[in-house]
Amino acid sequence: MSEFSIEFKDLSKLYGQATILNNLNFGIHKNKITTILGFSGAGKTTLMKHILGLTMPTSGDVIVLGTAINKLDELALREFRRNFGMVFQYAALFDFLTSFENVAFPLREFTKMNEEQIKDKVLNLLDSVGISLEAAYRLPSELSGGMRKRVGLARGLALDPHIMLYDEPTSGLDPITTHMVYDLMRDTHYNNVHHGFTSVIISHDIHATLKYSDYIVFMEKGQVVEHLDVESFKKSANPVIRRFLEL
Amino acid sequence: MRDMVEKRIENLGNSVLDLLNGLGDFTNFAIRTMFWTFRPPYRFKLLFEQIYFIGNKSVFIIFLTSSFTGAVFAYQIYVGMKVINADSFIGPLVTIALAKELAPVPSGLVVAGRCGAGMAAQIGTMKVTEQIDALEVMGINSYQYLAVPRILGATLSLPLLSAIFLMIGYGGSWVIGTQVLQIDDITFTSKVSDFMELGMVAEGIIKATVFGYLIGVIGTYQGFRVTGGAEGVGKGTNMAVVWGMITVLVVDFFLTSFLTKIL
Ligand SMILES: Nc1ncnc2c1ncn2[C@@H]1O[C@H](COP(=O)(O)OP(=O)(O)OP(=O)(O)O)[C@@H](O)[C@H]1O
Ligand SMILES: [Mg+2]
Numbered sequence: 001m002s003e004f005s006i007e008f009k010d011l012s013k014l015y016g017q018a019t020i021l022n023n024l025n026f027g028i029h030k031n032k033i034t035t036i037l038g039f040s041g042a043g044k045t046t047l048m049k050h051i052l053g054l055t056m057p058t059s060g061d062v063i064v065l066g067t068a069i070n071k072l073d074e075l076a077l078r079e080f081r082r083n084f085g086m087v088f089q090y091a092a093l094f095d096f097l098t099s100f101e102n103v104a105f106p107l108r109e110f111t112k113m114n115e116e117q118i119k120d121k122v123l124n125l126l127d128s129v130g131i132s133l134e135a136a137y138r139l140p141s142e143l144s145g146g147m148r149k150r151v152g153l154a155r156g157l158a159l160d161p162h163i164m165l166y167d168e169p170t171s172g173l174d175p176i177t178t179h180m181v182y183d184l185m186r187d188t189h190y191n192n193v194h195h196g197f198t199s200v201i202i203s204h205d206i207h208a209t210l211k212y213s214d215y216i217v218f219m220e221k222g223q224v225v226e227h228l229d230v231e232s233f234k235k236s237a238n239p240v241i242r243r244f245l246e247l
Numbered sequence: 248m249r250d251m252v253e254k255r256i257e258n259l260g261n262s263v264l265d266l267l268n269g270l271g272d273f274t275n276f277a278i279r280t281m282f283w284t285f286r287p288p289y290r291f292k293l294l295f296e297q298i299y300f301i302g303n304k305s306v307f308i309i310f311l312t313s314s315f316t317g318a319v320f321a322y323q324i325y326v327g328m329k330v331i332n333a334d335s336f337i338g339p340l341v342t343i344a345l346a347k348e349l350a351p352v353p354s355g356l357v358v359a360g361r362c363g364a365g366m367a368a369q370i371g372t373m374k375v376t377e378q379i380d381a382l383e384v385m386g387i388n389s390y391q392y393l394a395v396p397r398i399l400g401a402t403l404s405l406p407l408l409s410a411i412f413l414m415i416g417y418g419g420s421w422v423i424g425t426q427v428l429q430i431d432d433i434t435f436t437s438k439v440s441d442f443m444e445l446g447m448v449a450e451g452i453i454k455a456t457v458f459g460y461l462i463g464v465i466g467t468y469q470g471f472r473v474t475g476g477a478e479g480v481g482k483g484t485n486m487a488v489v490w491g492m493i494t495v496l497v498v499d500f501f502l503t504s505f506l507t508k509i510l
Contacts, residue, residue, distance in 0.1 A: 052384055078386035086384045092377035106385050 002066065005030040005163060005198040006051055011060035013046060013222075020046050022222040023060070028215075033189055033199040035209045037244070038219035044202045047219070048165055051200070052084055053077045065162065082110060085156030085164045089171055091148040093140040099126065099151045100136040106158045125154040129184060146177040153184060157192075164188065166201045170208065182208050206244060210234065218244070276390075276468045280398055283391040290396055297400030304361045305354075305408060312353050313412040317341060317419025320349065325428050334428065338435040339442035341420040342413075346447045350412035351405075352499055355458035358405055359491030363466035366397050367487035370470025371480040379471075394471070398463030405459030406452045413451065446510035454502050461498060462491045 004027030013021040020043050028034045036044050049055040050062050053069045061068045065083060072080055093102050103122045107113055113121065126136050129150040140148055149169060156164060166185065170178040189199045203209050209216060216233045218226040218241055226236055236242070320341050328334045370393055373379050382389045417439075424430045469487040473479045 054380065054383060078388070081384055081386040084384060086381070088377045088381060090376060092381040094378055094381070095372070095376070109385065109387060 002027070003030060004028055005065055005196075006200070007063040008047075008050075009061040009063065011050065011062060012058050013043075013050065013055065014058045020222050021050070021057075024222075024224060026217070026224055026227050028198065028200060028217075030198055031193050031196060032214040033186070033201065033212060034215040034217060035201045035203050035213040036217045036219060037203060037206070037209060040204075042219040043222045044219055045167060048167055048200070048202060051163075051165065052081065052086065082159055083162045085159070085161035087149065087152045087156050087164070087166045087169050089168045090145075091140070091152035093148055093151055093155070095140050098137050098139055099131060099143065099147075102140070102151055103155045103158055106155065110159060121158070122154075125157060126151070129154045130180075146173055146181065149173070149181055150184065153181075153188065157188065160192075160195070162196050163198045163200065166199070166203075168202050168204065170203070170205060178205065178208060182212050186212055206247060272472070273464075273468055276394075276471070277464050280390050280394045280464065280467070283388060284395050284399065286391070290392070293392070293396035294399055294403075297396045298404050300365070301358065301362045301400055301404040302408070304365065305357050306411070308357050308361070309354060309408050309412050310415060312357065313350070313415040314419040316349055316353065316412075317345065317416030317421075318423045320344065320416075321420035321423040321428070325424075335430055335434050335438055337420065337424045337428070337430065338439040341424075342417050342439050342443055343447055345413050345416045345420075346443070346451045348451075348499070348503075350416060351409045351451045351454040351458060352495060354405060354409040354412050354455060355462065355495035355499075356492055358401065358408065358459065359462045359465075359495055360488055362401060363462045363469075363487045363491035364484045366463070366466030367469040367473070367483045368480060370394075370397075370467055371473030371483040374471060374473045375476055375479060390471075394463075394467040397467050398460060401459040401463035401466075402456055403459070405462070406455040409451055409455035413448075450503075450506045450510050453506060454499060457498060457502060458495050461494050465491050465494060 006028040008024040008026055011021055011024040012019065024047070036047065038044050046055065050057060051064060051069075053062075053072070056070050062070050064080075067080065069077065069080060093099070094105065097105065100122055103125055104118050107118050107121060123133070123136065131147060131150055131154065135143060135147060140151070143151065153169075164185075169185065170181050173181060185199060185201065189197060201209075201213070210230060210233075213230055215227070215229055217224055218233075218238075220240060226233065226238055226241055228236065233241070234245070236245075321337050324337050324340050325334055328336055328340075370379075373393070379389045379393070382392055421435060424435050425432045466487045469483040469490070473483040
């Protein structure tokens with residue numbers, strides 16, 4: 001078995017004439033927390049969409065858990081996506097459903113669990129991310145940003161994914177809530193790692209990244225400038241990274 | 248001077264290309280949603296929700312528009328018919344006009360304004376807040392989940408609304424004809440049954456079904472192509488209304504010339 005759960009092979013992506021991802025070759029370590037850092041427009045979200053097969057490469061391959069995901073047909077790809085959990089930048093909760101129903105949604109769609117089992121599992125998940133019973137029956141528009149993100153995390157975890165993706169999970173949150181969310185991501189990681197669990201976080205937040213990640217990928221203009229474990233990253237001599245570290 | 252002319256021609260060419268491009272996108276979308284309509288899972292619950300939504304949003308306006316349309320039309324025709332002593336023909340004239348045109352077209356305009364816009368707004372909001380990505384990440388086809396129930400819902404509801412329009416409009420003309428203009432009740436109703444044919448009702452129903460389908464496809468298409476925040480949602484909603492209404496009027500013309508030949 002490969003030491004990577006996600007691998008990029010000669011991956012390039014062009015939108016029209018613009019090269020957004022430029023010949024990427026690297027892997028994301030299995031069962032570790034990897035953060036993708038980079039300035040706005042570096043191509044981080046585009047990279048994550050390739051992992052999910054939401055965007056297809058112009059050339060090259062994306063290999064997830066041993067499968068070239070860009071070669072799957074549409075139905076197989078949908079099936080395959082159940083390996084992923086995803087937390088979106090602004091949580092992306094379905095605005096017509098309560099927190100409870102948001103978390104129950106993937107269970108209703110993809111499992112044969114009965115109403116009682118669903119209720120047990122959803123309330124458990126919500127409890128584990130610190131959402132009270134009362135908030136469980138509110139609509140997303142009636143929750144704070146931090147609460148929404150936690151419900152989003154619970155929804156992402158509902159189907160016991162093997163890869164958890166976070167697109168800027170703490171943007172728009174205050175420093176204390178930011179750390180709570182990071183703690184939650186770390187706890188989630190270590191609670192699940194025994195059955196195979198890889199966390200990939202996109203972030204701008206250098207301090208939290210250094211504190212919580214195992215590996216850091218630094219992207220600039222569609223290329224990977226540096227891909228190191230945290231300790232080596234801190235010592236990197238690369239001038240762009242030094243600038244980022246000194247912020 | 249020459250430069251300017253060339254520039255003009257280039258611009259014109261570009262707008263034609265844009266239009267064709269958009270039409271291609273739209274056709275592509277229509278074909279894909281059609282494909283997903285016939286594939287499981289069939290989401291009946293979502294379909295009934297949409298039918299309820301469309302009915303709920305438009306039934307009151309349909310009620311209002313239809314009763315007044317029938318009543319006003321009865322009056323107007325009376326003025327003309329009185330001259331040639333043919334005022335007993337008010338009933339069939341109003342009813343035929345309602346069945347063929349005056350029920351399906353206004354119903355279509357109402358649904359395009361109320362529901363086409365609503366579809367674009369709902370889906371557009373989901374697009375800009377990444378809810379559609381969230382569906383796709385879970386492995387759910389967003390066209391099938393969001394577009395198909397709305398398109399089917401509009402296709403099924405509009406003929407019903409149009410039928411309601413026809414009946415209430417007829418009621419309105421009956422009230423004016425028999426109660427105000429003093430046409431004998433038996434004459435009024437028997438003339439209607441003498442001149443009305445099933446084909447006329449069918450024409451209206453077919454039109455309403457086609458309008459419903461097109462309003463649904465346009466509304467959902469405009470929702471899915473929204474980009475860039477709340478402003479984009481507003482633009483998409485606007486486009487859904489404008490194109491929905493234009494389509495109803497233009498397609499009505501072609502359907503009329505086609506259907507009168509075959510029915
Ligand atoms: N669908 C698209 N069509 C055209 N260009 C796109 C598309 N998606 C992204 N881009 C472009 O690709 C570049 C990288 O975008 P991306 O969203 O991946 O950046 P990012 O690193 O996530 O930035 P941020 O930190 O601001 O979220 C940007 O210049 C963007 O304009
Ligand atoms: Mg991004």
